[in-house]
Amino acid sequence: xxDKRLTxxxxxxxxxxxxxxxxxxxxxxxxxEMGVLPGHQSFMVQLAAGEVRVTTGxxxxxxxxxxxxxxxxxxxxxxxxxxxxxxxxxxxERARQALEKAKAVVHPGLDPMQLAQMEAAIRFAQVRxxxxxxxxxxxPHNPEP
Numbered sequence: 411x412x413d414k415r416l417t418x419x420x421x422x423x424x425x426x427x428x429x430x431x432x433x434x435x436x437x438x439x440x441x442x443e444m445g446v447l448p449g450h451q452s453f454m455v456q457l458a459a460g461e462v463r464v465t466t467g468x469x470x471x472x473x474x475x476x477x478x479x480x481x482x483x484x485x486x487x488x489x490x491x492x493x494x495x496x497x498x499x500x501x502x503e504r505a506r507q508a509l510e511k512a513k514a515v516v517h518p519g520l521d522p523m524q525l526a527q528m529e530a531a532i533r534f535a536q537v538r539x540x541x542x543x544x545x546x547x548x549x550p551h552n553p554e555p
Contacts, residue, residue: 414448417486418464420473420494427494428473434465435487437480452483459533461541462489472497474541476534493534500542509535 418435420427435446438460457480462473478491512531520528 414485415466416446416448416450419486419488420462421488421490422492422494428496430464430466432464432466432487436461436463437487437489438462438475446482446487448485450482450485452481454479454481457489457491459530459537461537461544462494472541472544474500474534474538476530476537495538495541497541497544500538502539502542505535505538505542509539 415431415433416435417429418432419429433448437444437446437455438458440456440458443460444455457475457478459477460475462475464471464473474493474495474497475489475491476493478489480487480489482488509532512528512535516525516528516532
């Protein structure tokens, strides 16, 4: 089974944001992270705002998504999200400003619909910051035995 791979398709309302082969995909499922390997049973899952990690060989790519859903079928992972951002493309300062702006709008008398929108904006800004920081960290050092 080592020669089998997944195909990952990121779809946003505007376009297919990314499509590539993968060995392993970690999705931010609504009830916790979910790993997908080739041969996974067909499945649909609701996604929360979070990080998608895609492993291909030794390379790991990280993406921030705002939620959505994914379908896993016949070694194809189709991920449908309102937004999907590659970690390397995230502007950390802009994400920090979005977080501060959303936090400033939240107050006790806020309309429930607006409150839900601001809470979602806060969660996504936090995800974007976390994912962007991950790409700035140096790789772990593995000394030879």
